[in-house]
Amino acid sequence: MYYFVEPPRILSWVDAVAGGGRGTEEVATAVPFGTTGQTLDVWRPAGDHPTTSRPVLIFYYGGGWVHGDRGAYAFAARAYAKAGFVVVVPDYRKVPSVRFPAFLQDAAEAVKWTRDNIAGYGGDPTRIATAGHSAGGYAAIMLPMDPHWLTAIGVDPHIIKAAVGLCGPYDFFPYDKKRSIDAFKGVVDGPATQPIHYARAGLAPMMLVTASNDTQVRPYNAVNLTKALKKAGSPVEFREYQGLSHEDVAMALSVPFRGKAPALSDSVSFLKRVLK
Template sequence: MKRGTKLGLGALLAAVGGFGAYAATTSPPLLLSHLDAVMGGGKGAALVAEAVPFGDHGQTLDVWRAADAKDGEKRPVLIFWHGGGWVKGARQDYAFAGRAFAKQGFVVVVPDYRKVPQVRFPAFVEDAADAVAWTRDNIARYGGNADAIGFSGHSAGAHTAVLLALDPRWLTAAGVDPGIVKAVVGLSGAYDFYPFTTKRSIDAMADYPDPKVTQPIAFARADAPPMLLVTSTLDTTVRPRNAINLTARLKQEGAVVEMINYQGLDHEEVVMALSKPFRGKGPVLGDSTRFLKTHLAAAE
């Protein structure tokens, strides 16, 4: 998050609970998750599994669902990958997103993944595919319907979610039928950014022998899962052209796709709007939920 946003969150935490010193040493998303809990975002959602191992590289994931979920229920599933430019971020920092979608009726899986500089593309995408395999095999025990799985993510996480959905090689390599994903919501994602011009994209992607394979837009196809691509007019981190270009390509191919360009929001504010204290910034949660429920219900 930009500096002004971080300071704003710290001031709010200090006001509601005296966490000023804590705020100065805490990542902005984790800070937001604490603020979300303090301001009521935690009511009605339950963390039903924490730091569950998956894959072969020490990855872990959390599972959230509604606190009033009944035994024997089968709710639609959402796997949400966090952002951080492929270099930072952690599943526990995004509790606010897990809680938000759980309260909307989803069983939510929030996985970790390996990051730069320890790894480069495609390691973090392979980790994401492993998370899908875990979800397929285990989500029923938490009340999730493995026949109604959607993907979402913010920023780098949206890149992963959309690439997994469009390029079948990664799920296939993990032993997962690529048809498992029934809907995708990409929030402020990078989908069309080659040739690489930023340090983060160069560090994450440039070593791969065929750089075009890193680009979700290269795999647009008519039978892609339905997609909602969200961007915002003030996003200077991942430019709106990423969503605009991919939407146009998917429409050209005949796929089901929607795009929303939120006026006056920046890159961070799109994901912040999932949280209770910042939900008034824009209807990101409502629009995402509408799209996911429409298409996941059709899959059940």
């Protein structure tokens, strides 16, 4: 019998061996949140007192709305915790069990849980940012752009003070890939599912990261949204890492592959500047 272990989990193991966990601690595991039985993990710098008031980052992992789980992305959580953040990594429901907007609703519920509980883990609920890779980048950017998902559960959308999208899809309608077709099957208003549809003035500062060799989520997603945000007058920073693939950008958050691109240092610098 053969068992498949997804690459992100292997990367987390390798990252741990390479010392990625030094200086961090996982202070909560499989904490229930929301109304659908989802769970989340919380990481922070090692030795922090619970009354410490650090900036907070909610990190949404990728996987095409089909794969992934919070434990496999410990390498990303450790990276940002080591940089000084209290990090929340939530799970969310996947295709084919659900379609849009279930995974986005779960992402919003994670923000609500963070608002209500993160102070008990040393995080500052007035300094919350979102970040994510690929499908996780969609959630990280969509939540502060379309206020509906947070207001629907009694959360002020302005609670998200900054957002980082790593190779996320923001301008992909009409759907032309199997994963997006499956994930958004049955949607009546396709353009309304697109972050770019909500570009306007007054949004939280954003950093959009892409890679020149990304064939899964084409760079035009970040390029087009950057142009739309600038035109609307909202603050946005753009990074394109040359020669990298879709997976390379996520891998660059880990200790063994950090030399691939400054994805971690660029995003940390941006977040700390905005959340000062």
